[in-house]
Amino acid sequence: MKKRTHVALGLAAAVLMVAAPTAWASFPGENGRIVFQSSRTGPLPPELYSMNEDATDIRRLTWNGVSDQVPRFSPDGSRIVFARTVAGIDQDIWIMNADGSAERQLTSGSARDDQPVFTADGEQIVFQRVANASAGPCPCELRIVSVDGRVDRVLDTGPGNAANPDVSKNGKVVFVGDRDGTRSIYVTNLKGGPVKRVTKGPAAFGDFRPRWSPRGNDLVFMRNELGSLASIDIWTVHQDGSDLRRLTTTARVEEFPQWSPDGTRIVFAVLEPVAPFGGRLHTIDAGDGSDDQVLPQAGEIVDSFEHDGLDSSKWWQFVNGTGAGVSVTGGRAEISIAADAMEDHATLSMGATFGSQCRALGDFEASIRFQLLDWPFSNGVHAIFGDAGLTGGIARRSESGLEDYLAFFNPVPASAPTSDASGQLRLARAGSILTASYRSGNAWIPLLSGPTLTVPASVNVNLYSRDEIFGDQFVRVAFDDIRIDAGAFECPNWWRDSAPDWAAG
Numbered sequence: 001m002k003k004r005t006h007v008a009l010g011l012a013a014a015v016l017m018v019a020a021p022t023a024w025a026s027f028p029g030e031n032g033r034i035v036f037q038s039s040r041t042g043p044l045p046p047e048l049y050s051m052n053e054d055a056t057d058i059r060r061l062t063w064n065g066v067s068d069q070v071p072r073f074s075p076d077g078s079r080i081v082f083a084r085t086v087a088g089i090d091q092d093i094w095i096m097n098a099d100g101s102a103e104r105q106l107t108s109g110s111a112r113d114d115q116p117v118f119t120a121d122g123e124q125i126v127f128q129r130v131a132n133a134s135a136g137p138c139p140c141e142l143r144i145v146s147v148d149g150r151v152d153r154v155l156d157t158g159p160g161n162a163a164n165p166d167v168s169k170n171g172k173v174v175f176v177g178d179r180d181g182t183r184s185i186y187v188t189n190l191k192g193g194p195v196k197r198v199t200k201g202p203a204a205f206g207d208f209r210p211r212w213s214p215r216g217n218d219l220v221f222m223r224n225e226l227g228s229l230a231s232i233d234i235w236t237v238h239q240d241g242s243d244l245r246r247l248t249t250t251a252r253v254e255e256f257p258q259w260s261p262d263g264t265r266i267v268f269a270v271l272e273p274v275a276p277f278g279g280r281l282h283t284i285d286a287g288d289g290s291d292d293q294v295l296p297q298a299g300e301i302v303d304s305f306e307h308d309g310l311d312s313s314k315w316w317q318f319v320n321g322t323g324a325g326v327s328v329t330g331g332r333a334e335i336s337i338a339a340d341a342m343e344d345h346a347t348l349s350m351g352a353t354f355g356s357q358c359r360a361l362g363d364f365e366a367s368i369r370f371q372l373l374d375w376p377f378s379n380g381v382h383a384i385f386g387d388a389g390l391t392g393g394i395a396r397r398s399e400s401g402l403e404d405y406l407a408f409f410n411p412v413p414a415s416a417p418t419s420d421a422s423g424q425l426r427l428a429r430a431g432s433i434l435t436a437s438y439r440s441g442n443a444w445i446p447l448l449s450g451p452t453l454t455v456p457a458s459v460n461v462n463l464y465s466r467d468e469i470f471g472d473q474f475v476r477v478a479f480d481d482i483r484i485d486a487g488a489f490e491c492p493n494w495w496r497d498s499a500p501d502w503a504a505g
Contacts (some may be wrong), residue, residue: 006316029214029261029504032100034295035061035071035080036269036281040313040357046496047313048082050098055299059098060313067091070115070499073098074122075169077503079147081116081125082108089133092442093125095147098503106149112141119167119190123147126155126165126173126190138163142175144190156192164209168216172239174198176208185210185221187239198241207235213259213286214504220247220257220266220286221258228252229273234266236286247289259286261504267295269498276494289356297491298358301459301484305333310354321350324463334373335463336476337381343467350470351381353388355460360486363430366459367483370396371422374476376405380469383477384462394425394436396477399469407436407448414448429457456490 023141031053037046045067051058062068067085074080078098084105085091091112096103106125107113112133125147130140142155142162155162160179167173167190177186177195185198198219201207212219220236223246230251237244248254257268266286271279281295303314305328310317310327317326323341327334336354343350360366368385375381379398386393392409396418404415405425416438423476424439434452436443461479480503 001438019162031262031265032077032503032505034267034281034500036496036497036500037069037071038313039279039494040492042312045085046498048080048100049313050080052299053295055296057300057302058298060307060311061096062103063100063307068094071118072117073502073503074118075120075504076122076468077281079118079122083116083127084487086500087407091133093145095125104149106145106147107152109311111298119144120169120232124190126167127166128163138178142173155188155190157186157188158195163188166211168212169214170216170380172212174181174210174212174219175436176201176206176210178206183207185219185237197349198239199237205231209256211258211482214261218243220259222255222257234268234284234289236266238453245288247284247286254282256499258501260502267500267502268499271496271498274466275392277496278493279498281497281500296488296489297495297497300486301356301358301482301489303333303482305331305480314319314357315354316357317352317354319352320344320347320464324350324352326352326354332371332478332480333461334476334478335383335461336474337463337465337470338376339472339474341465341470343465343470345390349464349466351462351464353462355387355458356484357458358489358491360429360484361488361490362486363428363454364457364459364484365426365428366425366485366488367426367443367481368461369480369482371419371425371478371480372396373478374474375421376471376473376475379471379473379475380465381471381475382406382462382464384464385427385459386462387457387459388462390455391457392427392448394427394433394438395464396420396423396425396448405438405447409434409436409448410451412450414445416445427459429454459484 033050035050047063048068048071070485071080071082081095084094093106093113112130114128116127125145129143140161140163142165145152160177162175164176168384171190174187182201183206184201187445188195202225202228208222210221212217223235224232234246234257253271255269265283267283283293285291321344323338341350378401382395382397384395394407397406404417406415426437428435435449437446
């Protein structure tokens with residue numbers, strides 16, 4: 001936890017910090033959604049996501065496989081501006097609706113355009129441009145582009161480089177300049193009027209990424225006093241340079257500070273500088289840096305499979321043997337096993353599985369819809385909703401003349417004959433008791449309830465068979481409307497969430 005007085009960013013981080021900006025929420029109001037960038041899709045470049053503060057209603061906003069970063073909300077929260085790198089070091093400014101629709105490119109060319117922010121009327125974007133991106137983070141200047149991309153002009157900030165812009169509700173522009181040899185914070189206006197100095201950055205490295213408070217009278221920023229990543233801390237200061245406060249003092253990498261819309265909290269990223277290089281979003285009290293809270297990375301897991309392809313930020317997938325696969329078609333996830341499929345000799349099974357990246361801790365409830373698209377009678381196949389037998393599961397089974405629902409975990413399995421070609425399955429863990437149910441009409445029918453392990457549960461969906469029982473007939477099952485609710489989730493430690501911005505509710 002950090003107390004009061006400091007600035008931001010280290011020597012090696014200079015390029016990182018200037019090249020990968022942060023987000024904001026400079027207009028007063030109740031706290032709404034948070035937008036951020038994340039590596040949740042794996043080794044691919046970061047994509048953009050938004051969520052509520054409690055990590056419910058997480059929405060993946062970009063699906064491009066390119067680097068999308070430093071998102072910022074418009075003042076009314078209806079749009080998001082961000083920086084996109086498609087190839088190499090060329091980066092441009094893009095804009096889209098807050099739900100990820102209607103993407104539009106605002107700038108183009110070989111320059112590196114970065115750190116965009118809306119003006120108070122939502123009609124212009126102020127951003128940083130590095131004309132020769134291969135030369136490093138600067139020479140750099142501030143520019144203004146209209147939201148239709150037609151007008152692109154330089155903002156006069158006086159001598160020296162200018163970077164890390166933010167705009168207050170009354171049109172004041174704060175930025176980081178180096179006119180006296182230090183990286184310090186300055187304020188001007190959208191017309192390029194008189195420039196006033198706010199801070200004098202430490203000689204070792206400097207001050208970075210200033211962000212206006214909702215009222216437009218205070219700034220939060222990063223200061224790096226010693227030139228190392230571990231010496232980056234979060235500070236606040238009044239717009240006239242008075243009341244300088246250091247909010248954090250821990251030896252960790254802290255980046256991208258931004259005010260909450262109600263002005264009471266600061267949200268920021270804490271990054272791990274060593275493998276697996278994860279990152280989490282935190283909030284602290286805006287007054288004294290107390291009450292450090294880690295934001296959850298998942299408050300629920302919900303998927304109606306509206307996009308092509310399985311969302312790797314939610315699901316891992318695995319194929320056993322040959323002839324099986326997972327696809328997303330027509331708003332549903334489909335798992336199939338070919339007629340000539342063969343089992344894997346190590347696992348003695350065939351089929352395909354997808355499961356939740358985040359694991360449910362403690363009590364949870366999970367449900368899913370299924371439809372048997374190709375399902376020959378007595379074909380030796382199980383459509384399973386469970387956790388690979390670790391905590392238990394429930395299946396729609398076709399085997400040895402049987403068509404039934406099957407639940408399997410301690411103390412004994414249980415089954416119920418059925419001819420259902422579609423339906424719902426549910427698992428619920430309360431304490432050390434797991435209950436498996438299937439849907440019949442408007443009611444859930446408990447099939448089995450009993451003791452289970454209380455370990456973290458990665459709920460998964462599996463189409464399964466073995467050579468000795470498989471009837472060598474093609475099988476295909478569709479799954480939809482999966483939902484996993486839990487009091488808490490444990491997500492992969494390599495997820496790197498950063499660059500948060502907080503919209504007014």
